[in-house]
Amino acid sequence: MTGKTAKTAYNPHHDMGGQSGGPVIPDKADDPIFEQPWHKRVLGLTVAAGGMGVWNIDMSRFRRESLPQQDYQHFTYYEKWLAALTNLFVVNGFVSRDELIEGYQGPLQPIQDNIMRAPDVAAILARGAPSARPYDGVAKFTVGARVTTRHPVDTLHADPGHTRLPLYAANKTGVVLFTHGAHALPNSNAHQLGEAPEPLYAVEFLAADLWPDSDTGHGDTVIIDCWESYLETA
Amino acid sequence: MVHAMPHDHHDDHAHALLPPEPALRVKALETILARKGLIDPAAVDAIVDLYENHIGPRVGAGLVARAWADPAFKARLVNNTDGILAALGYGGRQGEHVVVVENTRECHNMVVCTLCSCYPWPLLGVPPAWYKSDAYRQRAVREPRQVLAEFGVELPADQKIRVWDSTAETRYLVLPIQPPETVGLPADQLAGWVTRNSMIGTGLPQAPDTAP
Numbered sequence: 212m213t214g215k216t217a218k219t220a221y222n223p224h225h226d227m228g229g230q231s232g233g234p235v236i237p238d239k240a241d242d243p244i245f246e247q248p249w250h251k252r253v254l255g256l257t258v259a260a261g262g263m264g265v266w267n268i269d270m271s272r273f274r275r276e277s278l279p280q281q282d283y284q285h286f287t288y289y290e291k292w293l294a295a296l297t298n299l300f301v302v303n304g305f306v307s308r309d310e311l312i313e314g315y316q317g318p319l320q321p322i323q324d325n326i327m328r329a330p331d332v333a334a335i336l337a338r339g340a341p342s343a344r345p346y347d348g349v350a351k352f353t354v355g356a357r358v359t360t361r362h363p364v365d366t367l368h369a370d371p372g373h374t375r376l377p378l379y380a381a382n383k384t385g386v387v388l389f390t391h392g393a394h395a396l397p398n399s400n401a402h403q404l405g406e407a408p409e410p411l412y413a414v415e416f417l418a419a420d421l422w423p424d425s426d427t428g429h430g431d432t433v434i435i436d437c438w439e440s441y442l443e444t445a
Numbered sequence: 446m447v448h449a450m451p452h453d454h455h456d457d458h459a460h461a462l463l464p465p466e467p468a469l470r471v472k473a474l475e476t477i478l479a480r481k482g483l484i485d486p487a488a489v490d491a492i493v494d495l496y497e498n499h500i501g502p503r504v505g506a507g508l509v510a511r512a513w514a515d516p517a518f519k520a521r522l523v524n525n526t527d528g529i530l531a532a533l534g535y536g537g538r539q540g541e542h543v544v545v546v547e548n549t550r551e552c553h554n555m556v557v558c559t560l561c562s563c564y565p566w567p568l569l570g571v572p573p574a575w576y577k578s579d580a581y582r583q584r585a586v587r588e589p590r591q592v593l594a595e596f597g598v599e600l601p602a603d604q605k606i607r608v609w610d611s612t613a614e615t616r617y618l619v620l621p622i623q624p625p626e627t628v629g630l631p632a633d634q635l636a637g638w639v640t641r642n643s644m645i646g647t648g649l650p651q652a653p654d655t656a657p
């Protein structure tokens with residue numbers, strides 16, 4: 212299960228919670244929803260392509276995270292989406308690398324059966340893709356239970372692998388605030404290893420425990436949604 | 446920007462009419478996909494139209510206003526969120542599982558997604574640039590009070606902050622405290638006080654026409 216990555220070397224570039232950073236620049240009232248016209252097309256293409264049902268949201272997120280370090284750092288938001296979407300089309304065999312360079316030279320193809328059509332858009336988006344799943348096991352933790360997170364590396368199902376446990380919350384103890392029922396497990400689902408649903412918990416951590424070196428007074432807390440396999444009894 | 450319009454004035458600067466690289470890349474990809482029958486360009490138009498013109502923070506503001514005006518609705522919104530949203534037609538993509546977190550004098554709630562940019566699309570639309578920025582993703586969980594200061598918000602020292610990191614498919618919507626001067630107003634007027642940022646937790650309700 213666990214990948215080969217050493218815990219000390221684990222530093223995925225998308226996992227940036229708790230790092231120091233520059234100022235946050237609030238937007239202005241008249242800022243457009245889409246800064247550039249091409250941003251709209253990237254969003255529209257990404258949503259439409261997701262509707263094919265060939266890849267799930269966890270695979271999609273994993274593709275964005277898997278962009279090379281320098282691309283992830285230098286691309287703007289929608290460039291990351293575009294690059295990851297392109298990779299999804301290529302790795303799933305829909306578009307070749309030659310076509311990306313030369314263009315598609317073959318005959319014009321009719322729109323295929325599983326492609327999202329304009330009249331269906333509103334209904335498909337209104338339906339969404341819920342991640343909640345039936346579960347016939349017994350949830351291991353109850354509200355109020357003290358739990359300790361594992362290290363993200365120890366939650367990976369592939370190498371390289373996808374996880375939704377942030378590094379800043381590695382090996383930290385918190386309390387189960389409430390449960391969300393069972394949900395598909397991204398660590399498995401991102402790698403087409405099955406949905407493997409597990410109970411999901413909202414776990415509350417004291418900021419003072421997450422960052423003992425920071426001046427975090429006030430009793431402030433951080434809540435992280437954790438799948439059961441991210442947690443051990445404290 | 447794709448400024449293809451000819452200029453009707455002369456100046457000393459040469460204007461490159463070639464669109465920027467990402468615009469060309471997305472056009473290239475869309476062209477390939479359309480020619481291979483892998484995309485319906487009209488569906489892409491429809492998706493953009495929905496998020497640009499129909500789905501946005503006014504949806505969430507309407508819910509908050511109704512919750513302020515009607516305690517029974519508030520109880521149902523907090524306790525049976527997905528049921529209420531489905532009944533009102535506000536469920537769907539990136540809002541399949543919503544939890545409403547209510548601000549109190551003792552506790553202020555604030556939402557982030559440190560790992561990507563998870564956000565309740567059906568209730569607030571697509572996220573603003575700052576929500577997706579590295580700076581917000583890095584700092585919101587560790588120094589929320591400093592981040593709030595950058596939004597012009599200062600909380601009482603005895604009001605604790607709960608920061609919700611959206612690591613699963615659960616989307617969090619903050620139910621802000623109703624400003625005392627608005628008590629008794631009808632829901633349609635209350636909605637004007639509900640700013641988008643007040644539903645993320647980086648702002649507070651404000652008198653209409655004073656804030657985004």
